[in-house]
């Protein structure tokens with residue numbers, strides 16, 4: 339398949355590209371800068387220049403492809419304060435890609451997050467059947483609706499920690515940077531709240547399988563660890579840095595955990611049983627705590643926040 343991939347130059351994209359290429363697909367990647375274009379070209383990707391706001395470019399590239407994987411997201415806008423603007427841009431991009439694919443039967447794999455379920459489901463692990471909420475839900479729902487408009491559309495709800503040595507700017511590097519700055523690894527209250535997690539290479543395989551085989555209208559869960567207690571994540575980061583893990587009260591979460599203050603208190607256990615069965619997908623790479631024990635998160639990185 340000739341696959342148009344947005345966000346191909348990002349963390350998850352950097353694993354999705356070799357996964358697709360080694361399965362015999364061709365990749366066309368969206369690049370908004372010379373640096374991203376050069377990185378994609380050297381990875382064996384045909385470059386399509388443009389940004390998420392260039393809706394005509396997205397439409398043309400989607401129409402010319404046999405399938406689309408959408409990974410780009412304006413994290414630079416989202417995490418400097420305007421998450422709603424980033425989510426709106428994402429929705430517009432999804433609508434543009436969707437309109438270009440309408441009636442074609444081609445696959446379109448979009449990206450969402452399991453945190454959308456953190457407030458909607460309580461007291462049990464959320465499943466693929468559960469409805470979520472939050473700023474990115476419109477993009478998720480628009481994608482699912484494309485399933486009834488002749489697009490083999492699916493959404494992968496990713497765990498908030500997609501982790502590996504390829505991850506330089508996600509939540510784990512942010513927590514490591516905050517622990518360094520604070521002099522301790524913080525968790526809120528008893529830290530019993532759970533975060534799901536997924537290794538980047540397992541995520542890449544899931545994207546390929548969804549592209550190749552997910553039925554129209556599938557909500558999929560990109561989750562390997564169903565739920566790691568946040569306290570254990572803080573303890574693992576503390577071990578890696580030679581620092582203590584320290585409980586902080588909720589009122590001080592903003593002071594020590596910055597933009598992650600609210601997320602760090604989410605209890606978000608998430609099942610991926612249906613996804614595994616549907617796509618015969620089995621995560622095989624290390625879980626979050628094992629990956630933290632491999633120490634790569636504690637080496638100096640030029641891209642770390």
Ligand SMILES: NC(=O)c1ccc[n+]([C@@H]2O[C@H](COP(=O)([O-])OP(=O)(O)OC[C@H]3O[C@@H](n4cnc5c(N)ncnc54)[C@H](OP(=O)(O)O)[C@@H]3O)[C@@H](O)[C@H]2O)c1
Pocket residue numbers: 344345346347348349350351368369370371374388389390391409410411412413449450451452496497498499500501507508509
């Ligand atoms: N990593 C995680 O743990 C995680 C967890 C849950 C959900 N997700 C979601 O998974 C997706 C991929 O995440 P990631 O970790 O790979 O993100 P990332 O490393 O930040 O990469 C983001 C990608 O989007 C591109 N991009 C950003 N703004 C753009 C714009 N205005 N126009 C065109 N391209 C733009 C970036 O291009 P440049 O290379 O030019 O910057 C980059 O390729 C995102 O939707 C993210 O929210 C990730």
